Amino acid sequence: MQEPLRFGVYTGIEAELQSPEAVPAAAQLGLEPPRFCGQCGRRMVVQVRPDGWDARCSRHGTVDSSEVGQR
Template sequence: MESLVEMDERYNPYTGKRLVPGIDDVTPRAASMGLEPPRFCEHCGRRMIVQVSPDGWWAKCSRHGVIDSSLREQQR
C-alpha cells in the first residue's frame, strides 16, 4: 500500500524531476509556449511513449494511461 506522501508526489512533465513545494521548477521555453509535449508522467515520473503529429500529440504512461493535446488545451 502506498503512503500518502507517495500519492501526493508530482513530477515535472517535461524534465521528470520531482516537484518540491516552495522550490521553483524551470519549464523549458518550448514547453511553456506549447510547442513541446510532456515526456514524463506527472503522477509517477516515468518516461512516457509520445507520438507527435501535425495536428497534436498523445502521450502514454504504462501506469496512468493516455493524455493528448486536446485534453491539455481544455486544462488551460
C-alpha cells in the same frame, strides 16, 4: 477525478523540487509535448501528429493534446 501532478511533465523531477529554470524554453512556449508522467515521473511514449500529440504512460494511460485545455 484526476490526481494532482506530483512530477514535472517536462523534466520528471518532483514538483516541489523543480525550479522554473528546469523547464526547457520550448516547453514554456508550448512547443514541446510532455515527456514524463505527472503522476509517477516515468518516461512516456510520445507521438507527435500534425494536429497535436498524444503521450502514453505504461501505468496511468494516455493523455492527448486535445484534452489538456479541458482539465
